[in-house]
Amino acid sequence: MENIFIILLGLSMIYIAATSRLAAHVNMLIVQGWLLFFVCLTGFAKEPWFNWSMVSGSGAIMANIPHIVGFLFVIVETLVVKAFIIPLFLKKVVKKTNAHRDTEANIPHFYCLFISSVILFAGFLIANIDAPQFKLIDSMYFGVSIAIIITSLWLITIKHKVLSNVIGFITMENGIFLLSLSVAKEMPIIVNLGVLLDIFIAVFILGMLVREINNEFDDLEVSHLSDLKDYEYND
Amino acid sequence: MINLILLFPLFACLILAIFKKKFLNNLMVNLYAVLHFIVATAACLNIELLPMWSGNRFFAADNTNKIFLMVMSIVFLATAIYNNGYIKNNEELTKKIRHYTYMILFFVFSMTGAVLSTNLGITWVFIEGTTLASAYLIYFHKTKHSIEAAWKYVFICSIGIALAFVGIILLTIATGNLNTLFYKELYVNAQLFNPFWLKLSFVFILFGIGTKMGLAPVHFWLPDAHAEAPSPISALLSATLLNSAFLMILNVFRITVFAGCDGYARIMLMTMGFLSLFVTAVFVYHINNYKRMLAYSSIENMGILAIGTALGGIGMLAAIIHLIGHSLIKASFFLTAGNILELYGTKKIKSVNGLLETDRKTGWLWVLSFAGIAAFPPSVLFISEFLMIKSMFLKGHYILSVLFLLLLTIVIYGLGKAVIRMTFSSKTEETTPISFGWNMYLPQIVMLFLAFLTGIYMPQSLTRILLAGVAGF
16 A cells, blocks of 8 residues: 555656646645655554554553654654645745746756656666565665655756755655655654754755845856855955 | 753843843853853863753763863854954844854754764754754855855755765664664664665765765865855864764764774775865865865865774874864964954955064964964874874875875965965055954964964873773774
8 A cells, every 4th residue: 555655756756857847846745745644654554553542531542642642743744844834835935036947957858757767767676676685674665765865866966946956855855754664663753853853944944045045146046156166266 | 061051052042032132142152152161171071060960861971072072162162252352343233143143052052962962863963953053154244155155055964964864764774673873772782783784874974974074075065164154153163063073973983893894984984085185185276265275174184084083093093183183273273264354354365465464463373373284293283193194004004195195295285385475475555454352362372272282292181081082993
C-alpha cells in the first residue's frame, strides 16, 4: 500500500522538473506533504497499538502517550508544516514578487523530463540491489528518497529563479524525511522537533531573503547574485 | 554552570524585548561574554561553581569540548569589548542595533549548544541554528553585496547541513539494533556497527559539516560571508563558528576510529585538507580585498586542522594547538581589519596606503597579526605547524610534507605582499582622522599576547588539558 504513495512521490518530482509555473511547484509541495502523511499513516497502521481502542478511556490514553505524541508530531510535521504553512508562505512570496514562471532553465523541459525519469529509474534499481547491507533498511523508501534528493539538487543547479531554488531545497528536505522513514528506528522526539524547527525557520529566512532580493534587484534571476568574486571586484 | 550560559541569552533577549533601552544592548552582550568566560574557565579547571546549574543529559563539558568552549569564550569576550567601540562608531538606528544584539546572543548561544551537546542529533540542530542566527548578521549592512553573501551563506550551508542529516540517518542504519545518538554510547558500541553504512555516513557528514567548516571544495560561501559581515561578526564566524563545525566532524571521526574503519576517513580528511591549502594558495596570490584575503586564510587553516586530524597522534595534538592559535590570531586580524575599514572606508588592498602613518597602533597590530598567522616564531602556530611536519616525517609522508611546506609558503607570500603594501607604503591621500577608543585596540593586543606567549611558554596545566583532549585519536 505505501509503495503506491512512495511511487507517487517520485512521480511528483518528475512533474516539478517538467513544469515552469511556480504556482504548480507550490501545489506539488502540498501534494508531497499529503503523500508523506499517507506514507506515515500506512506505517502506523501496521503497528499493533494503532486502533481506536488506544483513545478509548483515560487509562488507554495514558498507556499510549508516547505513541500518540509520535502520531500527533507526524501530523504536525507533514500536514500542518509541509502541506499547509510552507506552501501558503511561498504562495504569498510568489504573489508579492510577481514571479510566476521560471522559463529560462538551462536545459529544455523535455530533457528535464527525461533526466529526472532516468534518476527515478536509477532509484528503483537501487531499491532492488540484493546485498546484505540493504537488509538493514526498507529498500523501496531508500531508493526513491535518494532519487528525490538527487533530482532536487540537480533542479537547484539548472533553475534560474531564486524561488525555484527554495522549492528545490524543500523537495530535498521531503526526500530526506522519506529517507528517515526507511530506517525502522525513530529519532528521539527532541531531535525531530529541532529538525522541524530548523527547516521551518530556514524556509522562512530564505523566503524573506527572496523578497529582499526582489526589492533590491527588481526580479529574481540568480545571475544577479554573482557580483562577489576575487578578480575585478568593486566594493 | 553550563545550563546558565544556555539559558542566559533567552532571558537577555526577553529583557531587551521588554525594556527596549539603548544602553541594554551592549550591556547584555558584555554580560553574556563575561558569564561565558567565567563558566568556560570553571569548566576547564574542573571547578563546579553552582552544582544546581551543572549540565544535563544533552549538554555537558568533556575533555575535548571544553578546549573549544574556552577558545570560544576568549574570542567572544574580546569581540564583545571591541563591539562596544564598533557600535559607537557606526551610527545606526536603535531598532537595528537591537536586532543585531538579539542575533549575536542567539548566534553565540547556538554555537555554545553545538559545542557542549552530547548528542549527535542535537549538535546538528544547533549547527543549523548557527546558520540561521548569523544570516541576519551577515545581511546587517543591507547592501546588494551583503544580500548576495547572506543568500549564498544560508542556501549553501542549509543544503550542506541537510546532507549532513542524511549522514546521521545513514549512521542510525549503521548502528543496527542500537537506538541512540549519544556520543558516549556510539563510542562504546562502535565496533558492532556496519562498516559500509558507517563509511557512507562519514562521507555525508564530512561534506555536509565541511561546508560549514569551510573546507575546499565546499567553501564557496566563506569568502563572501566573511567579507560582507560587520568586522566583529567576521571575527566570530572565523574564530568560533568554524571550530564548532570542526568539533562535530571530530566527534564523528572518533566513531570511525573506535569502529576501526578510520583509514578511509583519514584519506578523505587529508584530501580535503590539501585541497583547502591549494585553493587558498591559488586565490590569495592575486587577491584584491583584504577581508577576503583573511577569509581565504581561514580556509587554509581549516585545511591544516583537517590534515592534522588525518595524521592522528602528534598531528592531532598539533591540530588542537593550531586551532587555539588560529582562533586568537585570526580574531585579532579580523578586528584590526575592522579598524582599517573604518579608517579608509574601502576593502580594496590597493586603496589602503601608509597604514603606519595613518594610525600607528592599527598598523602594528596588522603586521603582528600577520606575523602570527604566518607562523613566525614565537607564534604558537609555529609550534603546531612544526609538530605537524614532524608527524608527517615520522609517518613517512615525505612528498606530502614538501607539498605542505610549498603551499604554506605561497600562502604566506600572498598574505605578506598585501600586508606589506598596505602598511609600509607611503601615504598618498589624506584620510579623515578617526580616533578609536581603547576598546578597539586592547582585545587584539591581549589575544596576540596570548598567542605569542603560548608559543614561548606553555604551562604544564595547559599541556595536560590539551593531551586529555586529544586522547583516543
